[in-house]
Amino acid sequence: MTMNSALRTLKSIGREMEILEGTEALLHWDKSTFLPKKAAEQRSEQVAYISGLLHAKRTDPQFQKAVQQLRRRPKGLSFVEKRLVEEYTKKMNKWTKIPLSHVEEFSKVAALSFKAWERAREKNDFTMFAPYLEKIVQLKKKEAVYINPKGHPYEVLMDEFEEGMTIVKVEAVFAKLKPELMGILSKIKNSKRYKAQQPRTGNFPVETQKLITQDISRMILGENDCFCCVESVHPFTTTICPDDVRITTAYQEDPLFSFLSTAHECGHALYELGFGDQLRGTVLFDSPSFGLHESQSRFWENQVMKSREFWQYYYPFYRKHFPALSAVSADDFYFSLNQVRPSLIRIECDEVTYCLHIIIRYELERALLEGKIAVKELPQLWAAKYQVYLGVEPKNAVEGVLQDVHWSEGSFGYFPSYAIGTMYAATIFSKVQKHMPGVRGGDFGPIIQWLRKNIHQHGALYPAEEVVRKSCGKGLTADDFLAYLKKKYYGLYGV
């Protein structure tokens, strides 16, 4: 094979993978939005079939040969092409090391486990889910050994989401975060304002919420038709092809759920729509890590959409649409939006407590994979940690260990990405906060420009931490986040 023919093979099979991934994404999007319940089983078969085709492409001997040859003789390749070969080499390594029989077994067990998790939630009974989770843990341990028998199983699995991240680095950040967050929380809880705070009440019609979410998506994503906002039980973002990135949302009584989740998903979508054109059709047309992706969504959700500047701009319009707010001042609304309140449910919690929820999950799943704790101990350990870190205790499994879908699908090592993304978002914010005064006038342009230029366009050309380091002068650190929290929340609570 000449270099050119190897490159052609690499690119054409890469393009096939992109098409199959997009088709699979559409099958999933549709499953969460329009698929009739009765057809769920049939849809799973369609997804399994397309996944099988994708796996065949990923392990295609022609493709492997082309990648290996280009890796051995990279002379004459452009920078992007070299990175492409590197990235495919890494991925191929995983794709080919895990035997197909394992992939198939895992996919069957995961489907059953997901269903068991759903049933267990309905009945609020962890024991219905426990045997499936045990099997999942066992299979994930096995998978880690296939990929790297010498590595720490947790680190090997985390690499799937956070390429190149190590346990040592994550531990260092968490070791700092945990006491600091508990300290901030304790200070807030002792404040007068905390003791007097009240939950939001009032009637916020869904039709009006829809109008607001449309407005938010136009603000962040612009007046294009490159996304569409339909409802699903859990909001998510998915890319079906480069110019077709979709977000979903859900409406609850509290209008801030749809508001903030839309801002969050728009952050993801803006990132997906911003990858450099020269990366299209390749594995580099992607984010280098889930953490960096999460930084983009959490940045919009928290740093922008929960800021005083944003609500100075937006509140007059917002209040006009919700009569329930007619007697609520901008200041009071801003405070209610940012109220700190240790709670049991991760996806509804505030900025201060968020990472404590993550750390609890990290500690438990790591111990599980290290064999230090057993599945059946999870509910008590979960409750104990919530008691110590947050001062609250779940009354049952649904508001405790059964709340997240991740483990049921075997996504061990995923949770740290949420915290990493939160750290990156704060570090990025330290660079762009000079543009926040513009937000008072509704101008998001300079912020979007900065993100596009410094983060989005690179796709997966560089590791996540390098992307942040290049643009912000430092890698993963808890410092910016803690400084941001202290400034904002000590101010809010007058402590």
Add this chain to the structure above:
Amino acid sequence: MTMNSALRTLKSIGREMEILEGTEALLHWDKSTFLPKKAAEQRSEQVAYISGLLHAKRTDPQFQKAVQQLRRRPKGLSFVEKRLVEEYTKKMNKWTKIPLSHVEEFSKVAALSFKAWERAREKNDFTMFAPYLEKIVQLKKKEAVYINPKGHPYEVLMDEFEEGMTIVKVEAVFAKLKPELMGILSKIKNSKRYKAQQPRTGNFPVETQKLITQDISRMILGENDCFCCVESVHPFTTTICPDDVRITTAYQEDPLFSFLSTAHECGHALYELGFGDQLRGTVLFDSPSFGLHESQSRFWENQVMKSREFWQYYYPFYRKHFPALSAVSADDFYFSLNQVRPSLIRIECDEVTYCLHIIIRYELERALLEGKIAVKELPQLWAAKYQVYLGVEPKNAVEGVLQDVHWSEGSFGYFPSYAIGTMYAATIFSKVQKHMPGVRGGDFGPIIQWLRKNIHQHGALYPAEEVVRKSCGKGLTADDFLAYLKKKYYGLYGV
């Protein structure tokens, strides 16, 4: 290969085809409903890729070998299995006779031709579309020769939609229909009521129309979630998997457009949801012809939803929702709904003139394929026929020869299915009209039961005409339709 292993091959590859067809259907449904415009090209690539995979399965040598072997030694096969082998033999014959190079060329030309048709419609200029149509005609002639060099090209192409139907049979029906319909129309036009009739006016909000279409789909399809009604430019029905059949609709000023098109699509969907379970995952889980499919949609649209019995039941509810109708009596509304009015646009026309629109298209496309007329002559010939058959003349190409999408995509031989379906619907109605009194009380049960038992469950086990003959005692005939029209419309117009 043993019989059992051949059967396994047949069924497993058949199942793969079903999955790929369903995936393609989802890509198409999504293209018409949610896809951002900007991603149209990328979606075409996804569709082309999945079509390619489907073609590979259809021409898989293993599959062919299995079918051939079972055809040669059918002993021991069940009735359904024998029919399966027959049906695959017929289809395989077509799939393998048309060279891949032709399929690919046609698919490219068709894509360009469709775009040219859209542009030509925008500019109202047939000459922009003519060169593409010439190319399409040429390729379809070539295709007919590939399939059967000795057959009449029109009959060969019609067989794609109406398996087993002959030109002789179609001609016989049309030869009767044409003068009779022109005669009925002439009688109606000379009536007092015709001369006094007025078009419907008033304000019919889209939100209320939506409520009505939801109600209609519940009435016909029941309280399941096996369908969802979203908007697309042209309403259609599609099956993504056996329990996932979807209809779309569109809303116009006149509320009867969404009402009747929803009834029409629900008729298609009810049929698709009614195929026998033992046919799942095979090529027999389908209708044997487009005509029989169309009979199901036209039956609900016309025989049921335009009936006096239905509106006796439904009008009080309908009028309550549209204040514009508060002064309109049930009788007047029923008449306005069934007004005969020769017009230029097929999809908006009445029951009496519908088949004349079809016959015009049939005569022109047949002459085109026989080389008796040229593409450039179409606009004048079209206008002349409308003048003679219907007494109206298009002022331009958009309300004339450019109105239908079919030719731009090369669907020659499709139009007769609309007329055939109309004949079948009337013949079926002659058997079930005894249940119409029940409709006055909102009871569709006995009609649905009859259709399920006599038409739907058979899928493609028997040829279309045989399905009708078995249940109604006769095959394709214009008699029932003409009798139905005369009874209904002579009554309405007092002639």
